[in-house]
Amino acid sequence: MAFILKYWGVRGSLPTAPSPEEWVKQFEGLMQGFFKDGYFGSDQIRDYIKSVPLPHIGGYGTATTCVELTSKNTQMIIDGGSGIRRLSEKMMSGQGGKGTGTYHIFLTHFHWDHLIGLPFFAPHFVAGNTVNYYAVQPELEKMIRGKFSRPYFPVSFESLGAKVKFHKLEPRQPMILGEFTVTPYQLDHPDPCWGFRVEAQGKSYAHCVDTEATRSLESSLGPDLPLYRNADLMYFDAQYTLPELAEKANWGHSAAQVGLDIAFREKIKHVIFAHHDPGADIHQIEALRQQTQEYYEWRLHTAEMHKLKLPKVLWRYAYEGLEIDLEKL
Ligand SMILES: [Zn+2]
Ligand SMILES: [Zn+2]
Structure with missing residues (x-):
């Protein structure tokens, strides 16, 4: 039994990565920390990295909202921000790549940062998969169809391989x-x-x-x-x-x-x-x-x-x- 949450995107409003200059500054700070904390050899790099909290090394992330919830036999996703792209890779290495996957995507609302990754959720393109969408808002179907339409995106909704279903929540x-x-x-x-x-x-x-x-x-x-x-x-x-x-x-x-x-x-x-x-x-x-x-x-x-x-x-x-x-x- 389990109830596991994985956060594939935690940023708001717009996906944002540090610039190369910001990475250089971050790298400088980490190097200084390495020596300040008394480390000196290349064989100690791993120990130093382990001693620093992960976000202080690599930051808090660049991708916008996407959460995967998994229990023993059920999986659901909340929001399709840019974080869903990495989740898509995981899905495609499993049932999604074989055309036997069923997915449940719940949407909080339709602001860009919560939908921007959906056209890159690759199980959409594989025949045999089913992608279920859920939302309270009655315009759900119109909004998702609009994501797969030219000139915003080259693949039309009608040509998606997967079966896409819409469910209105009360x-x-x-x-x-x-x-x-x-x-x-x-x-x-x-x-x-x-x-x-x-x-x-x-x-x-x-x-x-x-x-x-x-x-x-x-x-x-x-x-x-x-x-x-x-x-x-x-x-x-x-x-x-x-x-x-x-x-x-x-x-x-x-x-x-x-x-x-x-x-x-x-x-x-x-x-x-x-x-x-x-x-x-x-x-x-x-x-x-x-x-x-x-x-x-x-x-x-x-x-x-x-x-x-x-x-x-x-x-x-x-x-x-x-x-x-x-x-x-
Ligand atoms: Zn937002
Ligand atoms: Zn919003």
């Missing part, structure tokens, strides 16, 4: 997909955007990207409160700092501090902060992480001063390739 109504129960709840984002609560093996995952979380209070969340309540893991849109959040009101993205407030109140055990700004490099995300740590400690400290007990919340910043087994958290 707001706040659970649907069963194999071992997963998937329930869409509305997020606070333009056009609009629907998050998903996915439950399996007695564990729950709340996918809350993209959202500004303007309705963060229990009273304002109303029918969308169950998205968060007692979730084992919440994936949360933390694109902005708190001052940026004030500056960019109604842009549809939030800050880690808002996510922590929700997590403390709704007894969410783990939080992953994501949808990193395309302009945020390794150091800026590290600065965000430190601000989040300060806020987290301040919340614990003030609770203690008022003799209140806050539930334990573990949190981290997402990086591309991060894999989590909910059953082992």
